[in-house]
Amino acid sequence: MLQIEDYKLANGLRVVLNEDHSAPLVAVNIWYHVGSKNERVGRTGFAHLFEHMLFSGSEHVGNNEHFRHVQSVGGVLNGTTFFDRTNYFETLPSNYLALGLWLESDRMGFFVPALTQEKLDIQREVVKEERRQRYDNVPYGTAFERLLDLAFDPAYPYHWPTIGSMEDLAAASLDDIRNFFQTWYRPDNAVLTLIGDFVPDEAKRLVEQYFGDIAPGREFPRFNAKRSPLEAERRDTFASPVQLPRIYRLYHLPKMGDLDWIHADMLSTVLGSDKASRLDRALVHEQQIAQDVAAYVLPTESTGMMLMHATAKEGVDIEQLEHAFDAEIERVASGGITDDELTRARVRAEVEYAHQIENYDTRADMIGMLSTYFGDPDMVHTWLDPYNAATANDLAGVARKYLVPDNRVTSVFVPEAA
Amino acid sequence: MTEEFRASAPPPGPPRPYHFPHVTRRVLPNGLRVLIAENHNAPIVAMRSLVRSGADHDKAELAGLASLAADLLDEGAGDRDAMRLAEDIGLLGGALGTGADWDATYVSIDVLSRNAEPSLSILSDVSCRATLPEEGFDRVRKERLTEILQQRDEPAAIAGKRFAALLYGEGVYGNSIVGNPDSVARIALDDIRRFYQQHFVPNNSSVVVAGDVRTRDADAFVDRFFGSWKKGAEPPRPEVTPRPIDSSRVYIIDRPQAVQSEIRVGHIGVPRSCADYFPLSVMNALLGGVFNSRINLNLRERHGYTYGARSQFAFRRQAGPFVVAAPVRNEVTRESVEEVLAELRRIRTGDIEQQELDDTKNYLMGVFPAMVQSSGDIAGRLVDMELYGLPEDYFDRYRENIGAVDRDAITRVAGKYIDPDRALIVIVGSAKAIREPLGHLGLPIHELDIEGKEVA
Numbered sequence: 001m002l003q004i005e006d007y008k009l010a011n012g013l014r015v016v017l018n019e020d021h022s023a024p025l026v027a028v029n030i031w032y033h034v035g036s037k038n039e040r041v042g043r044t045g046f047a048h049l050f051e052h053m054l055f056s057g058s059e060h061v062g063n064n065e066h067f068r069h070v071q072s073v074g075g076v077l078n079g080t081t082f083f084d085r086t087n088y089f090e091t092l093p094s095n096y097l098a099l100g101l102w103l104e105s106d107r108m109g110f111f112v113p114a115l116t117q118e119k120l121d122i123q124r125e126v127v128k129e130e131r132r133q134r135y136d137n138v139p140y141g142t143a144f145e146r147l148l149d150l151a152f153d154p155a156y157p158y159h160w161p162t163i164g165s166m167e168d169l170a171a172a173s174l175d176d177i178r179n180f181f182q183t184w185y186r187p188d189n190a191v192l193t194l195i196g197d198f199v200p201d202e203a204k205r206l207v208e209q210y211f212g213d214i215a216p217g218r219e220f221p222r223f224n225a226k227r228s229p230l231e232a233e234r235r236d237t238f239a240s241p242v243q244l245p246r247i248y249r250l251y252h253l254p255k256m257g258d259l260d261w262i263h264a265d266m267l268s269t270v271l272g273s274d275k276a277s278r279l280d281r282a283l284v285h286e287q288q289i290a291q292d293v294a295a296y297v298l299p300t301e302s303t304g305m306m307l308m309h310a311t312a313k314e315g316v317d318i319e320q321l322e323h324a325f326d327a328e329i330e331r332v333a334s335g336g337i338t339d340d341e342l343t344r345a346r347v348r349a350e351v352e353y354a355h356q357i358e359n360y361d362t363r364a365d366m367i368g369m370l371s372t373y374f375g376d377p378d379m380v381h382t383w384l385d386p387y388n389a390a391t392a393n394d395l396a397g398v399a400r401k402y403l404v405p406d407n408r409v410t411s412v413f414v415p416e417a418a
Numbered sequence: 419m420t421e422e423f424r425a426s427a428p429p430p431g432p433p434r435p436y437h438f439p440h441v442t443r444r445v446l447p448n449g450l451r452v453l454i455a456e457n458h459n460a461p462i463v464a465m466r467s468l469v470r471s472g473a474d475h476d477k478a479e480l481a482g483l484a485s486l487a488a489d490l491l492d493e494g495a496g497d498r499d500a501m502r503l504a505e506d507i508g509l510l511g512g513a514l515g516t517g518a519d520w521d522a523t524y525v526s527i528d529v530l531s532r533n534a535e536p537s538l539s540i541l542s543d544v545s546c547r548a549t550l551p552e553e554g555f556d557r558v559r560k561e562r563l564t565e566i567l568q569q570r571d572e573p574a575a576i577a578g579k580r581f582a583a584l585l586y587g588e589g590v591y592g593n594s595i596v597g598n599p600d601s602v603a604r605i606a607l608d609d610i611r612r613f614y615q616q617h618f619v620p621n622n623s624s625v626v627v628a629g630d631v632r633t634r635d636a637d638a639f640v641d642r643f644f645g646s647w648k649k650g651a652e653p654p655r656p657e658v659t660p661r662p663i664d665s666s667r668v669y670i671i672d673r674p675q676a677v678q679s680e681i682r683v684g685h686i687g688v689p690r691s692c693a694d695y696f697p698l699s700v701m702n703a704l705l706g707g708v709f710n711s712r713i714n715l716n717l718r719e720r721h722g723y724t725y726g727a728r729s730q731f732a733f734r735r736q737a738g739p740f741v742v743a744a745p746v747r748n749e750v751t752r753e754s755v756e757e758v759l760a761e762l763r764r765i766r767t768g769d770i771e772q773q774e775l776d777d778t779k780n781y782l783m784g785v786f787p788a789m790v791q792s793s794g795d796i797a798g799r800l801v802d803m804e805l806y807g808l809p810e811d812y813f814d815r816y817r818e819n820i821g822a823v824d825r826d827a828i829t830r831v832a833g834k835y836i837d838p839d840r841a842l843i844v845i846v847g848s849a850k851a852i853r854e855p856l857g858h859l860g861l862p863i864h865e866l867d868i869e870g871k872e873v874a
Contacts, residue, residue, distance in 0.1 A: 022459055024434035025788055060424050064719055067710045069427055072777035074784010091788045095431035102428050110424075125722025129678070133725045133745050137678045139571040197434060209423060241675050243567045274513075275492075276504035285500070288557055291564045314564060344508035351462070351511040351530055358460035359791045 002357070004367070005200060006377050011216045012188025015207055016367055016377045018195040020360070026196035028100035029089040029364035030108075031372045033191075034184035036164070037083045037157040037223060037302060042171065045127065045164015048081040049172055050180055052123040054088065055079065059110035063119060066103055073099065076361075081162050084301035085372055091361045094197035098206055105210035108190070111181055117174055124169055131163050139242045140413055143309070147250040150234040150409035151305070156227050158303065186217035191371040193364040227252070227303050234409045239416040244291065245318040246311040247325065248411045251402050253297065253304030257374060261297065261304045262386045263398045266345035268295040268306055270337050270395060271329070273348065279310065282328050289316045289324060301373045306402070318412060333399040342392045349387040436787045438813035439796060441803070442633050446641070448649045449621025453800045454636045455628045457793045461531045463629035464797035465538060467545040468804065469523045470624070471617040473595040474656050474735070478588035480605050482597020484518040486562055487610045491516045491525060493554030496543035500554055503540070512537050516544070520591060521735045521805050523617070528794055531630035535639050538627070542643035545623070550614060555607045562602050569596075573673060573680040573745070576868055577846045580671055581682045583870055584842055585739055589659040598869075619650030624804040629793030658736040660686045666841045668755075668856055668863045672849035672873070679751040679847030683758050684741035685837055690733040690806045696819045697827040698731060698835060704778040704828070705729050705765050705836075706742055711778075712761050713742060721757070723750045731835075735805070740836065748848055752855040755843060762838035768829040775825055783817040 005017040039046045057063040070077045070090050077090035088107075092100050135141040145161045152159040192211070194203055230252070254260045272279045272295030283290035291311040298305050312321045357363045357380070370379040439455040446452060473484045492514055493500045507514045512529030525544045529537040569575040579594050586592030593601070625644060627636045663685070692698065699707075706713035706729025717727040723746045732738030742762075746754040790796050790813070799813055845852065849865060856863060865873040 023787055023791055024436050025791070060426070064710070064715065068777060071708060071710045071781045071785075073430065074781050074786070074788070076785060076788055093430075093433065093784050093787070095433050097431075098428035099430070102424070106424065122719065122722045126718055126725055129723070129745070129747060130725040132678045132747060137573060137676060137745070139568065242571055244564065274504050274508060276501055276508055281501065284561075285557065288560070291561060291568075311568075313560070314567065340505065340509065344505070347509065347511040347530070351513075351528075354460045354462050354530065355528075355792070358462060358793070361788075 002380060004377050004380065006371070009187065009208065009212055011212065011214055013211050014191045014371055016191065016193045016371055017200050017203055018193070018363070018367065019198060019200055020195060021197045023360070024094050024197050025091055025360055026094040026097045026100065026194060026198055027089065027091045027360035027364040028097070028104060029087065029193040029195075029361070029368050030104055031191045031368035032086045032185060033084070033189050033372050034086055035082050035084045036160065036162040038184065039157060039164075041154065042168060043176060044160045044168045045162070046168070046172055046176065046180060047086055048162050048164065049123060049127050049169060050177060051079045051081045051086050052127055053115070053119065053177060054107050054111065056119040056123060057114045058106040059113045060106050061103060066107070069099060069103060075100070083158055083162065087365065087368060089361060089364065097194070097198055097203065101206050101210040104192070105214065108185060108187065108211070109214035111185065112178055115174060115177060120172070120174060120177060124172065127169055128166060131166065135163060140246055143248045143411060143413065146236060146238060146411040147248055147307070147409055150236060150411065151230070151250045151252065153228055156225050158227075158300070182217060183220050187211060187214050188216040189220070191368050193368045193371070195360045195364045195367070223302065225302070230406060230409070233405045235411070237412045237414060239414050242413055242415050244311050244314065245415065246309055246413045247318060247322050248413070249308040249408055251306045251408045253306055253402055255302055255304050256299050258304070259386060260398055260402070263390055263394045264304070264306055264402065265297045266349065266387065266390055267332070267395045267398050268297050269345040269348050270341045271295040271332065272308060276344070278328050278332060279308075279325065283310060283321070283324055287324060289313055289321050299369070318414065329399060329403050332396060333403060336396040337392050339392060342390070342395065345395070346387055346390065350384060353384055438790065438799070439628070441800065441810050442637070443810055446620065446645060448645070448647055450644055450647065451624040451804060452637070452640050453624065453626045453804060454633050455796050455800060456631065456633060457628055457796050458630050459791065460793070461630050462528060462793050463531045463534045463537070463627065463631050464528045464793040465526070465541050466626040466797050466801055467525045467541055468624050468626070468801055469617050470521070470622050470805065471653055472518045472522045473520050474590045475613070475617070476593060476597070478593055479601060480609055481593035481601040482562065482595070483605055483609055483613055484523055485595050486559065486597070486602065486605055487613050488516045488518040488523050489558045489562065490550050490554055490610055491544050491548045493558065494549035494551045495540070496547045498543070499551075503544070507537070507540060510537055514540070514544070518595065520595065520738070534631045534636070538639045539643050541625075545618065546644070546647045548614060550607065550611055552607060555610065559602060559605065562596065563599060566596060566599055566602065570868055573676060573678070573846045576671060576673070577680040577682050577844055580669065580846070580866065580870055581684070581741065581842065581844045582739070584669065584844065585661065585686055586658065587661050590656050590736065591658055591734070591738060616650070617653050620644065620647040621649050622653055626797050626800040626804065628797040628800060660737065662686065663840055663842060666839055666843065666861050668843040668845065668859065668861050670849050670853060670856070670863060670865045671844070671846045671868060672865065673846055674848055674850065676748065676846070676848045678745045678747055679845050679852055681744045681746060681751070681754060681758070682741055682844040683755065683762075683841055684739055685841050686737050687731045687740035688733075688835060689735060689737050694831045694835070695733070697823045697831045700778055700782060700820060700823045701765065701828045701831050702729055702731055703782055704770070704774060705761065708781060712765070713744075713758060716757050716761060717744055717746065717754055721750070721753070723747065723754050727758075748851040751845060751847060751852040752858060755856070755859060759838045759841070762836055762841070765832045766829070766836060768825070770825050770828055772825070775828065779820055779823060782820045786816060
């Protein structure tokens, strides 16, 4: 059982400690409760561009010095942005805990004075290259963007992907950056998780020293957008430079952590995880009409989604593939799943959880997530309970309730004419 | 006024000791080498079986053979067919993987530790008693041909294939590990069975177990499940035949719709056994091996040309390539190549600041424990030990070996192993957009199609 200590500083910063001496390392992990869903139309991609800016220095840390400080002592670091949150993390030799706290507190409390137009211009170009490299210059790279565009109305901010659009990135100004920082990057909108080889009293003293005097911010807008139901399936077909047609699906689900979301997570294992899963077995192995298939749920806070895709083999008609794909989903909905399938889904959740807590950095990230979305780091002890309690009928029930045409969007990629 | 503790980076506390997990190493009577290391962070055991023959054994006309054989291993083994294998591994809470690289062919299982014993039994079936069935073969080969077809749209895959082919020709390391459409179409099930019979013998193999299991239990399981595997003849080791070039040249592979140029700059490097391994590791980390290296800081943070650029020595049993890889936007392709070549020249001149050298060494020394936390990470290091004949104390002494590298050693190995005047420059991108600017490099330019044929 992990030893978790959870408390708040006077300025509202939530601190979670997990002492563990199995390696001479410490993971320092901060979750800010802000992501692309807090952007506005015309400034998409902003939360992520902002994440890049937070590595370009603060009042006492020079440009590029953040990376240098961490790497030059043998630390590893990064940050990621998603719809609901932005996280920043470093794993350091444990005698450098104070260094990690100094760096994170400097950018939380003293970021604005170091901001320059030149830094913004460089990072804007880097992010545009990231978009080209990961979305625009790879086959099917814009699939997720297309699904979101269909699945959510423009008023609901899951409508656009975290990377944002080229036009909006070009429009971001220094004022936008300052306002965004002042609204969201504040101790009372963050969770600091420390895991590893430290003495808790000493860690608490250091946390208070570095973070205690950072002021909380003013009242900020709480996210309260409501997703409007689809009413009917939405579809598009997109001709692009790919060799093989591929069908993408997005099904709406309740938000992460709801019982139906947990059951949907397990159902995605039954449908598309390994060779023996339904879609793989039927489409790839038996009928041999698909090159690959996949099904998974996303860890999203405000509303949930299951994503699936299947790639047609050369010469296979995409409509034939879609028909066979839907037949398998229908078989689960009407015929249910076997006890063995339920067991495999349950054990898979168990092994994924074990991998998640195996390393300090991934464990810290899970605890940061539970604290941010559910307000409860101790959920790390009970996370598997609903997985272990699930029945075969629960999973089939999710298929019947959510994997239906008027709850889905479909995007089909076809090769463009030569 | 800034409080003093904020003004500069706080000093470290006293360093904490680190030891790589104790490794038990032995050889069974049938020649199988066995490595075991305990790690009780999580209820996970990582097990690997490796056969010390990989794609280096592929003949050009049958390129893709070793990796195709690997793909077929989990299509049936012992009494189980493909589905039964997948179901049983799933019930145990395991993930079964197979694959081949240049040096070896692998079977891996990561599993909940309470199921270590039945999982090792499956690892043994897949390694020693694969059935290599006809129906599985037909499907797996078709999947491979489709995978190769899909790679025609992936600029990084195209660049990697052309770069290797230009450096090594049709010999070892010159073909793609996955093969090409002609070679894969030519491979017959008999070729795979022959590869399996010749190479999957205990005296050409090792088993590695790392994780939440007691060494004596793991030893007993390995004896039980691998002890009766029959010894065979020692397979030959194919030789690399590199094709050094006498002056730098540029190859453009046209992808008309590209919004980025995928750049590769490099030449043949050194084998893993190179006596200069440690100074080379430090030199490469400083040059382009990590985020804060010269090439990435130059192209990304100074110029905003790329999301990320890296250099690498591919350390293999024989001399793999040294390569700098950078995807950049079309308009700055020439500038990016110039900056990369300039960095390759500068590192050879001895222009290295002490701070930069210290930072790099401290990074490599300090980061090591963070890279070997999970049982899968530790298993990976034991695999390296086996493939490259590293001693048991290698990882415990790694940090002191890095610490001994000085500026003279860096300059010496940069001068010896990096050669910007005899470099191959391969660019997958929009020829129309980049051809004219690249002309200003003053280097000969060739244009190739995706298959590597010269375009008039």
